[in-house]
Amino acid sequence: MPELPEVEVVRRGLERWVAGRTVASAEVLHPRAVRRDPGDLPAVLKGRTLRSAERRGKYLWMPLGDGPGDEEPADALLAHLGMSGQLLVVDPAAPEEKHLRVRIRFADDGPELRFVDQRTFGHLLVAPLDPRPARPVPQPITHIAPDPLEEAFDDEEFAVRVRLRRTGIKRALLDQSLISGVGNIYADEALWRARLHWARPTETLTQPKIAELLAAVRAVMTEALGQGGTSFDSLYVNVNGESGYFDRSLAVYGRRDEPCRRCGTPIRREAFMNRSSYSCPKCQPVPKNARP
DNA sequence: GAGGCATCCTGTAAGC
DNA sequence: TGCTTACAGGATGCCT
Structure with a gap:
């Protein structure tokens, strides 16, 4: 994808x-x-x-x-x-x-x-x-926000706008008018790296925590780019028809019941917006006032 | 205005 | 074996 x-x-x-x-x-x-x-x-x-x-x-x-x-x-x-x-x-x-x-x-x-x-x-x-x-x-x-790898992306403005939202952090990450280029796979991977549950209310996030999450988004995307992208089957290929290899590096996405690479706890899958969210129950505990 | 959800689509896998 | 159902998910439009 x-x-x-x-x-x-x-x-x-x-x-x-x-x-x-x-x-x-x-x-x-x-x-x-x-x-x-x-x-x-x-x-x-x-x-x-x-x-x-x-x-x-x-x-x-x-x-x-x-x-x-x-x-x-x-x-x-x-x-x-x-x-x-x-x-x-x-x-x-x-x-x-x-x-x-x-x-x-x-x-x-x-x-x-x-x-x-x-x-x-x-x-x-x-x-x-x-x-x-x-x-x-x-x-x-023109309504799409700059992506986090663009110079035009403003980290401080992103943090302010996220904190003004009244929704869960994963919904915010998938909102292309706030930050573009993040889909279900990299949202889950970045949230795992930042030890955030996907339903964490946006208004409870501190500016440093949002900065940490942004750094995780950039890190996971940069690493994926270095490996030619993610591919689970033959659906995604580059212009010459060669698949990427980043799926071998995914920490949570698609790894239901497999051990967390940090703590060994089995990865959980939860329904979210007619799709799936993968997270570690121990590293990413469900927050109070979760916003699914 | 903001948030949330159904919808579009096809191939694969699971269940009966 | 063959049929049915669930699932995967980005963006859009509609409803609240």
Whole structure:
């Protein structure tokens, strides 16, 4: 499941293999894979140059240029991988993947870009860039907060906003308008490292504790990035189709009844927001006034 | 305005 | 063996 580290791995692949190339044609094979008007995508992309590969949280985008000029791009190809999306750079003659949703061919007749997505939670679209912020971002994601690996992320502001919330800390971590790029897996891992239960009321957290949690979020993401991301099956791969290995390093996620790596207590699984939370009963005791 | 929950989707695994 | 059900989860929209 792609979270920030996995998406960053994909971004680096796009920067290396796709940036600077001009689109010859685009083909939409599943309407749900493209937001707005799916019929428009081929016409809007044809002849445009994919300038570079940018990322905020779990969103990727490639600003679109009209030629060799150095004018500021006004729009971008925006992508979210959802649960199972993959952006693959493959030989045009390679057989079609079972869940191929969008195919983009280039004018240089080199490797093509394919959007493959089994569960169709991911999507592509072309959107205008909002030029107002210091770093232009596509308009559909202007409500997304910077991610903790960005320079623009403000630790103090994050702590203030978390303490103003009246909810559980894991809900806050998953709220992309507070902090982007954190999903269920890395939320559980960071909370374990910071010895916090997921239902801890946000208003009871001190500023130093929030700083410790942020450090844990950054540490787990940086380590995952170093190993090419997390993969439990073949659903997540980088642009060349290679899986990451970080799942071997997970301390709690998916380790129900296995011993905690700190104290040996069996890891518990609890239902949370129609999904799962994994934690250590001893290291992460249920708080008073828990907010599920 | 903020918080919380159902919904979208498909493949896999478990249960009967 | 074959069918049914539960589960996985990011973002959105709706309800309170």
